[in-house]
Amino acid sequence: MKKVIIIVVLFLNLWNSIFSQESSNTYSKWYVKPAFGLNIPLTKLLSGEITDNLFEYSDNSIYWQILSANYFFSAKWGIEFTYQAGYSQRISSRFESFKGKIEEEFGDKYFVSISSGAEYNNFSIIGGSIERGYLGLVYRYEKPNYVFLPKLLIGVTSFYTDWGSAHLKEKGSNTFYKLFYNSGERPNDHYIIAPSFTFGYRLNRRLIANFDLLYSCYKTDIEFVKEMRNTFTEEIAIETIDYKKNIHTLSVGFGLIIELKPATSQ
Amino acid sequence: MDRIAKIALIIMFAFLLELVNSCCDCPETKYFYYSNCSLTVKNLDNSGKEPIISQNNIIPKEAFGIRISIGRSENVCEVKSNSFSLMQSAYGYDCFCPSEFEWLPLDSIVSVNVITDYDFNSEHEAGTDVSEYFFVYGGGEFAAIDEYIGVLKNILYDFNNPEFMFDLLLMTPPTMGTVHQFDVNIELSDGRILNAQTETMELN
Numbered sequence: 001m002k003k004v005i006i007i008v009v010l011f012l013n014l015w016n017s018i019f020s021q022e023s024s025n026t027y028s029k030w031y032v033k034p035a036f037g038l039n040i041p042l043t044k045l046l047s048g049e050i051t052d053n054l055f056e057y058s059d060n061s062i063y064w065q066i067l068s069a070n071y072f073f074s075a076k077w078g079i080e081f082t083y084q085a086g087y088s089q090r091i092s093s094r095f096e097s098f099k100g101k102i103e104e105e106f107g108d109k110y111f112v113s114i115s116s117g118a119e120y121n122n123f124s125i126i127g128g129s130i131e132r133g134y135l136g137l138v139y140r141y142e143k144p145n146y147v148f149l150p151k152l153l154i155g156v157t158s159f160y161t162d163w164g165s166a167h168l169k170e171k172g173s174n175t176f177y178k179l180f181y182n183s184g185e186r187p188n189d190h191y192i193i194a195p196s197f198t199f200g201y202r203l204n205r206r207l208i209a210n211f212d213l214l215y216s217c218y219k220t221d222i223e224f225v226k227e228m229r230n231t232f233t234e235e236i237a238i239e240t241i242d243y244k245k246n247i248h249t250l251s252v253g254f255g256l257i258i259e260l261k262p263a264t265s266q
Numbered sequence: 267m268d269r270i271a272k273i274a275l276i277i278m279f280a281f282l283l284e285l286v287n288s289c290c291d292c293p294e295t296k297y298f299y300y301s302n303c304s305l306t307v308k309n310l311d312n313s314g315k316e317p318i319i320s321q322n323n324i325i326p327k328e329a330f331g332i333r334i335s336i337g338r339s340e341n342v343c344e345v346k347s348n349s350f351s352l353m354q355s356a357y358g359y360d361c362f363c364p365s366e367f368e369w370l371p372l373d374s375i376v377s378v379n380v381i382t383d384y385d386f387n388s389e390h391e392a393g394t395d396v397s398e399y400f401f402v403y404g405g406g407e408f409a410a411i412d413e414y415i416g417v418l419k420n421i422l423y424d425f426n427n428p429e430f431m432f433d434l435l436l437m438t439p440p441t442m443g444t445v446h447q448f449d450v451n452i453e454l455s456d457g458r459i460l461n462a463q464t465e466t467m468e469l470n
Contacts, residue, residue, distance in 0.1 A: 111315040167406055172313040173328035174435040178406060232401070232408050232437055 027142070030260035031070035031078075035212060037063055037253020039086060039130075043246065050105065051181050051224040051241050053098035054118045056129045056160040058088030063251065066126060070138050070149075078138045080151055085128030094118045102166050102179075110168035110177070117162035132157045132216075134194060147208055147257070149198035157218055158189045176231045181241075183224045190218040190247075200257050208257035216249045292363035300422065301372045302430075304337035305460035307450050309467050310433060317433055320467065327439035327469035332380070332400070332448060336460070338428040341372060369422035373456040378411050378434075383447040383463075386440045396448070400434040408437070444468050 041059035046052040063086040072078035090097075099114045106112050120129060136153030161183040168177040193216070200210035222243035229236045310331035311320040317331055380397045382390060390396050402414040409417075411434070440446060446469050452460040 169315060172326050174312050174331065174403070174437060175328070176403070176406070176408075231406060 027072060027075040027140070028259035029072050031072075032258045032260060033065060033068040033070065033082070033210070033255055034258075035065045035068065035210070035253045035255025037212060037251055037255075039063055040250045040252065042248035042250055045220060045243060045245055045247050047243070049224075049241050050098065050101045051164070051183075051226075051243075053094045053101060054116065054162045054164050054181060054183065054224070055094070056091055056118070056120050056162070058090045058130075060090075061086040061088040061130055063087075063130075063132070063253065064128070065253075065255065072138075072140060076140055078140060080134065080136050080138045080153065082132075082134040082153070082155075084132040084134075085124075085126065086130030086132065087123065087128040091120050091129045092123065094120055098164050102164075106166070106168055106179070110170055112166050112168055114164070114166045116164035118164060130157065130159045132192065134192075136194075136196075145202045147198075147200040147202065147210075149200070151196040151198070153194040153196055153214075155192045155194065156189050157192050157216075158187050160187045161222060161224075162186065174232075178227075178229045178231055180227045180229075181224050182227075183222055188220070188222055190220055192216050192218040198257075206259050208259070210255055210257050212251065212253040212255065214251040214253075216251065218247050220245050220247060293366050295364050296367050298367065298369045298425070299341040299372050300338045300369045300425065300428065301341055302336050302375065302452075302454055302460065303339045305450065305452055305462040306335045306337070307448075307462040307464050308333040308335070309464050310435075312433075312435060317435075323465055323467040325467055325469055327436070330439070330467070330469055331433050331435040332450065332464060333431060333433050334378070334450060334452075336375075336430045336452070338425075338430060340369070340425055340428070365423045367423065369425050371420040373454040373458070374420050375415050375418065376453045376455050377451075378415065379451045379453075380434065381449040381451065382440075383449060384445060385442045386446070387438075387442055399436055399438040401437050402432055403435050404432075408435075440469060444470060 039059075039061045044059045045057065046055065046059055063084045066083050066085055068080070068082040068084075070078045070080045095116050095118050098116050098118060102112055102114050132155060134153040134155035136151050136155075138149050138151045141148040141150075163183075164181045166179040168179055170176070194214050196212065196214035198210050198212050200208035202208050220243050224241040224243070226239040226241060227236060228238075309320045309323055309325060310317040310333050311325045311329060312318075312331050313326050313329035317333070319333065378397065379395055380400050382394060382396045383392055385391050386394070386396050386399075397411055401408040401410060403409075404414075414432070445466060447466045448464045450462050450464070454460065
């Protein structure tokens with residue numbers, strides 16, 4: 001581990017010394033970075049199960065940055081904090097999809113009445129449905145009209161999973177079942193590691209149009225329990241549905257970098 | 267201030283006092299009494315989403331039930347309130363007032379028995395008690411008849427619909443014959459027994 005840290009530090013120093021001659025005379029201490037973009041799944045969390053519809057999450061989603069700022073403690077080096085909200089139109093129809101899937105699976109044999117906590121109709125511009133928070137190290141390489149910001153970020157992504165249930169009455173009989181799906185823990189928080197690269201084109205002294213590319217990786221540990229209970233005999237059939245996966249995502253976005261507090265470089 | 271104004275002020279003050287008082291002046295509960303008087307039973311077909319009264323009495327044996335309806339009649343034993351008020355009391359929920367009217371039972375259900383009139387299975391011939399095969403379904407759960415009777419709330423807070431109904435579902439279908447009929451006996455706490463017989467049905 002020590003060796004890795006030494007190599008990284010040496011590499012960054014080398015990078016710094018190579019490009020230090022090209023640095024501009026001034027540098028901004030603060031960047032504020034409003035942006036929006038797409039999360040494109042390289043691996044998918046949802047797998048076509050009924051319980052997919054109990055996730056306030058979608059593999060494909062859009063994101064927008066509620067708060068993103070860089071603080072540069074030197075001309076080259078800084079730290080970044082970013083809080084992103086994510087959303088997908090599919091999330092708002094989760095309950096309807098859950099109802100449809102239950103009807104499809106059980107409707108031939110049973111009369112079904114369905115309820116679920118996965119009614120995600122209230123859209124929030126602040127939090128969205130999928131939240132991501134990052135903190136990390138940023139290197140800045142700047143040309144008169146361009147800025148390149150390679151980064152290494154760590155953070156947390158968080159989203160909700162919910163319960164779903166159905167009363168099933170067997171057609172042609174007095175038999176009733178209670179069907180219940182539950183993931184237990186909510187919200188689901190996952191540690192995330194995300195190398196990223198930002199390319200910016202300077203529009204004027206304060207404003208830079210930028211393109212973001214971010215790869216993220218996190219491991220999920222979600223497990224749904226499906227319980228089907230005969231309400232008369234009390235017989236219970238239990239199944240588990242696993243969502244224990246490594247999730248790789250590519251995020252592509254556009255935004256602006258607003259430069260604050262310029263200072264003289266050393 | 268002239269005299270008329272003073273009198274008007276005093277009346278207004280008295281009125282306001284009454285208004286404030288009447289806002290949380292809980293009326294005394296008036297008690298009435300009722301009796302369980304009659305019993306009717308209907309054959310239920312529960313093969314659909316909800317149980318319905320069978321019209322042709324041909325019912326799948328796994329979906330058979332009996333609807334029990336007990337007719338209640340009011341036996342008024344009113345206790346009149348002696349309080350006097352200029353205005354109707356506004357006994358809102360904030361005042362935590364008890365119910366203004368209550369109907370108390372003069373008798374209550376002690377037991378419900380279902381007797382088969384035809385041979386039911388090898389253990390239950392015609393004339394034997396098959397109550398153990400019937401259950402009450404409500405709120406997504408089943409309850410045995412005795413269990414259900416034990417938790418019945420007998421105090422009523424209105425008498426708009428004095429008929430009391432519940433459904434008995436047959437959870438163990440008969441294994442002998444297809445034609446069936448049942449007697450339902452309800453024993454009351456005052457010793458009376460209400461009795462009714464289902465129509466003859468075909469359980470397939």
